[in-house]
Amino acid sequence: MSRRERKKEETRQRILDAAMVLFQRQGFDAVTMERIAEEADIAKATLYSYFPVKEALLVGWMQRLTAELRPDVEALLRGQAGTRARLKRLLVLFGRIAQERRALIERYALFRISSRERFCGDPTLRSGIDGILTRILSEGQQRGEVRNDVSPEELTNHLESLSLSALMMWLAAADDGGQGPRLEKIVDLFFDGIGGQ
Amino acid sequence: MSRRERKKEETRQRILDAAMVLFQRQGFDAVTMERIAEEADIAKATLYSYFPVKEALLVGWMQRLTAELRPDVEALLRGQAGTRARLKRLLVLFGRIAQERRALIERYALFRISSRERFCGDPTLRSGIDGILTRILSEGQQRGEVRNDVSPEELTNHLESLSLSALMMWLAAADDGGQGPRLEKIVDLFFDGIGGQ
């Protein structure tokens, strides 16, 4: 890793730090890109070279979070549970995170749900969680627990769509009752379909 | 219906006509809101009072299309087929429309997939198709063909998410092979889940 790349990564992190501090203080909309650039002490054009759209900052933040959860996820994957239980545990884990930072998560989900890149496979704007989902689903196919007439990537997209949709519905319903988005139900729906029982 | 309401409706249709002509000539992005206002011979502020965001014009267009398809849909609903077959026919019908106007449909789907209103229930930006979906699913529950531990509205949201996700994947894959987005498969997935075979 050259000096250049190291410096770039450093700047990237500094931008992300600055942005997240501002977001959490004033909210996503109230913070302008110029303000973030100023806080990170770079020009606006430079900021845009690192994060091509404002929401990309949230993606970077999410990637950090998933990196921090890496150990938990690995433990979860090493467990001998079935595919359904694995998916549930993974999504519930992320559902808990969603509960803590509702406002920002909502913006993230909205962007994520509609980003073209999700359907093409541009890795720079990948969420981090979908790679894990694909792994679980792929293994599930090999074990025969999951139908294999659809590719793991497509299944991932579908499951992610369902999850994000459920997340948005939960966010839209103001009265959460403190129980968070119940993504286990989504997994069951995804597994069993709407026909069975 | 008062003169005022009639005039408003008339203006609305004139705007929609102007916008769609321009969109189909130059593409969605190349047409500015000012240009549309000019073409419809109103001020920009007035345009925004009718269509609060640019994509709302696409929603209006889609509502027109669904209104035109109304007879077909009614025939489809009168048929005695099961819920699965009904859903398939309905979605395939709309899939064919998608095939014709790919570019605009993509913009529409992107907006629709991410519009908050979808999760709240603001009827002004409803698609027109989701009402029908809810009807089919609700009847399916009464007949015992569909599980009833989830509300028809939630099921609609989920199915719509899956369909839009499939639509976007199809659009992302440049080589369509002329067969359109295969939404029948989505219906099967939705019905049977990923577990069964």
Place this chain on the structure above:
DNA sequence: CCCAAAAACCATACGTCGTATAAAATAAGT
């Protein structure tokens, strides 16, 4: 060490979306 080539960065202007505001025009009710 120095110098060119390449990459990163900067200041700035610009186009567009969508909002706000205050004035002008149109409709409705009496």
Place this chain on the structure above:
DNA sequence: ACTTATTTTATACGACGTATGGTTTTTGGG
């Protein structure tokens, strides 16, 4: 016909994201 409420208009504005053209920093080779 006069007042009142609604709609339309002109205009300015803030913010996002793009484009341009020049300046600094880094890299690699003599």
